[in-house]
Amino acid sequence: MKQQVPEHEVTKPNIIFEIIKKVNSNNKEWQENRALQERQQKITAKLSEKFPTRESLVDYLANYCLTRQREHVQFAKKKHFSAKKLSASTVAVGELFEKLVGAENDVFDIYSEINGIAKQEKSEEQRHREIVFIDVLTHPERHGFPTIEYFNIPDIPFIVTWQRDHLALKAVAEVKSGKHLDARAYQQLLPFGIRNSIKITLERLNSLKPEDARRRGLDGFGVGKEMYMLKNFDHLVVLCRDMNTDDKEELIERKGFSDPEEFYEFKKMLEGRHRESKVTLVKSSISRDELTAIFSSIVSDIVKKYKETSPQIR
Incomplete structure (x- = not known):
């Protein structure tokens, strides 16, 4: 007999949505926007499919923080600098927002x-190939390829089927929950950032012979089933709903740029005027206040579990 999940443990869409409603109890604009409310209900319902219980969401975010810390330590050793302790709450809230945007997408x-x-x-086969592509991009070593720097990995790919067995990558999205876009975001959006990581991955996959692809667990890729990046490839940057995207200078965090020219090049990107890096700013359906409220309901458990599973990096 299938064991039932206790009522209080279920992350039903109405539970997360109730948090959103509470945050907006005095927000007349939100109260009158039925379309937004219905959209948010669908988003939270989709999120609950992936994380059916509160504990499953907490476990995922705590484990995600642990993985990020381990990756950072490994990267620090490789590059010969001292690793630092990552803030579990900062890392987790960004990942929570990414999951909300992923559900919206x-x-x-x-x-x-x-x-x-x-x-x-999309067919199940196409969804599977998308998942495999992202896994190769994110964890190339699992498939026998050299590692690509982990900070040059997109959050969401937009892939379409094109001409029989070929796939076309039309865009990727970076999901940013902060108030500003920083120098790291600038590096990611440059032609040699995420775009370059994608090009390297495509070259690796497209050069595989059928037997080599099968050996690596990459059926559906390789010679004859090439994957392409469209010429008008776009890079979406998804922000919280209440972010002011009109003032690009205010949107950019000025700290961290080694040269003033970098700041203005980044501004040009965000304005859609950069020749080599097409960038489109997109607002999600979740505001910063809503994200903060949702996260506040689980953050203490995330941090506690993270510390319990990683005592060596407290």
Whole structure:
């Protein structure tokens, strides 16, 4: 007999949505925006499919923080600098926002929405190939490839089927929960940032012979089943709903740039005027206040579990 999950443990969409409602109890604009409320209900419902209990969400975010810390330590050793302790709360809130945006994309297809095109329904095979592609990009060593710097990995890929067995990468998205976009975001959006990591991964996959692809567990990729990056490839930057995207200078965190020219190049990117890096700013359906409230309901448990599982890096 299937064991039932206790009622208080379930992350039903209405529980997360109730938090959102409470935050907006005095927000007349939100109260009158039924379309936004319905959209948020669908997003939280999709999130609860992936994390059916509160504990499952806490476990995921705590383990994610632990993985990030381990990756940072390994990277520090490789580059010969002292590793620092990562803030579990800072890392976890960013990942929570990414999962909320991912749920929004699963339901609405953000790329299709902003481009005014119909949402493309994907087959299970295509979804599987997307997952494998991201795994190769994120963890190339699992498939026998040299590691790519882990900070040059996109959060969400937008892939379409093109001409029989070929896949086309039309865009990727970076999800940013902070108040500002910093120098790290600038490095990611440069032509030699995430775009370069994607190009390297595509070259690796497209050069595989069928037997080599099978040996690496990469059926569906390789010679004859090449994957391409579209010429008008776009890089979406998804922000919280209440972010002011009109003032690009205010949006950028000035600290961390080694040269003033970098700041103005970044500004040009965000304005859509950069020749080599096409960037589109997108607002999600979740505000910073809503994200903070959702995160506040679980952060203490995340930090506690993180410390319990990683005593050596407290």
